[in-house]
Each structure stands twice: as C-alpha cells, then as structure tokens.
Amino acid sequence: MKRIQELFKEKANRIINVYCTAGYPRLHSTTEVMKALQEHGADIIELGMPFSDPLADGPVIQQSSSVALANGMTIKILFEQLKDFRREISVPVVLMSYMNSALQYGFEKFCADAAAVGIDGLILPDLPEYEFETEYGSIIEKYGLDFIFLVTPETSDERLKKLDSLSSGFLYAVSSSSTTGSEKSTAASTEYLLKLKSLNLKNPVLVGFGIKDRASFDAVCQLTSGAIIGSAYIKALENSTDVNASTKSFLSSILG
Numbered sequence: 001m002k003r004i005q006e007l008f009k010e011k012a013n014r015i016i017n018v019y020c021t022a023g024y025p026r027l028h029s030t031t032e033v034m035k036a037l038q039e040h041g042a043d044i045i046e047l048g049m050p051f052s053d054p055l056a057d058g059p060v061i062q063q064s065s066s067v068a069l070a071n072g073m074t075i076k077i078l079f080e081q082l083k084d085f086r087r088e089i090s091v092p093v094v095l096m097s098y099m100n101s102a103l104q105y106g107f108e109k110f111c112a113d114a115a116a117v118g119i120d121g122l123i124l125p126d127l128p129e130y131e132f133e134t135e136y137g138s139i140i141e142k143y144g145l146d147f148i149f150l151v152t153p154e155t156s157d158e159r160l161k162k163l164d165s166l167s168s169g170f171l172y173a174v175s176s177s178s179t180t181g182s183e184k185s186t187a188a189s190t191e192y193l194l195k196l197k198s199l200n201l202k203n204p205v206l207v208g209f210g211i212k213d214r215a216s217f218d219a220v221c222q223l224t225s226g227a228i229i230g231s232a233y234i235k236a237l238e239n240s241t242d243v244n245a246s247t248k249s250f251l252s253s254i255l256g
Helices: 003-010 027-039 059-071 075-081 099-105 107-117 129-142 157-166 190-198 214-221 231-238 243-255
Strands: 015-021 044-048 093-096 121-123 171-174 205-208 226-229
Touching (some): 015 059, 015 205, 027 075, 059 231, 099 107, 214 243, 226 231
Parallel strands (some): 044 093
C-alpha cells in the first residue's frame, strides 16, 4: 500500500500536513526542515518548489519562494537534496509545484525523478482537469504518484465528485476563495465542510488556507480528516536560528 493510503488507514483523524518551501530559509535547509517536521509530529510534508509567479500562494509563501530562488534553488538541486532522504524520513511527502516549472524540466522526467527519490504525490494547482485526463494523468500514474486536486467552496457538487474521482491520496479543500495565509481564509465554513462530508467522497479531505493555530486546526478536524498548514509555519521559520527548536515550538502549539 502507498504511504499516503497507509497513513489514512492507520490514522483517520487529526492529520496534520505541513507545507515548507524547498531551499528556505537557506538553500540546504530542505532536509533539515523535513526531519524536524517528522520528529515533532507532522503526518505529511508538503514540499513546495519555489516559483516566481505562484497563483495560489499568499505573501508569506511568495516571500519564502523569493528567498529560496535567490538562494539558488532549482528542481535539479531539489532532487539532488532529496536523493537519500528516505533513509531518515518515513512520512508521506507530497511535492507542490506549478506546471511551468514541471514542463520546463520535462514533465515525464519530473515525475520519474520525483518517484525515484521517494516522493509520494503531486499537487499542481494549475493543471486543469481536462489536461490531466487527456495527457498528464497517465504519466503521473505510470510513476506510481498520487495526484491531489484542489476544491473550493464554490466548486459544484458535480465537479467535486469528478475531481474526487480523479484524485488519489486525499482531496485538498481550500477553505475559501483566496490565497494561502490570508485573513479571509481563517476558517472554513461549517456549511462547506458538512457538504463535503455529505457527499461520501472516496478520498479523505484535508482543509488548507488559513489554518494557523490550535483553534482553527481543531475546528476543521471535527468534520474532516485534518488540515494543511503553510504560511503560519513559514512565519515561524522566518527569523529562526534553530530550525528544530522553532518547528518543535510551532507544532506543539497546534498539537499540544
């Protein structure tokens, strides 16, 4: 069984997926950050490939991407950094990127290299459903990678079911139609989460955008399998001189 599916089989609730930006705060911080996240309670790591024009990311993650790019991070360097990471990290790791980066690298090579180092799945927010079905989905599947689609409160029930059928691993429920870390997205509406629950989706649902503390984490966990936290963690690393200590403090504040 794949790592993501195994996780949800073993732990049905209060899953915490933490986003970190590859190459942040320093170029070679990537695996240090990932090890700290695993050690202090992250169930899934969402590893973001920095991109110059990220459509779904708010100012905090955009800034971390700018720093990582200035540090010299590239997909090639990232895969070199990840070459042996599975010797120390056992939790599922999902790579979040944008199509432009993957296409420039070579889409099939991107999938092959991700699978070869031990990445479990992909989040590509700007890969449309049609292109996934007709061109890219088969390549992703060929390399045994899960693919996670994003849905929003405005997504129709019909489309929700369709994207759920195409996704594997989990479904990423954006809490509101905004970017990551925005005040607008401090909490998903109960009505939205109840709707997702009522649809009997095949994938577990994780809620992201605006989940930033114990209260917002607890709230979404009442109706879904868990949450995705990004901007709040990036802020915790921003002026950190000790990645491990900052990560421990941050995750303790959420998980107790």
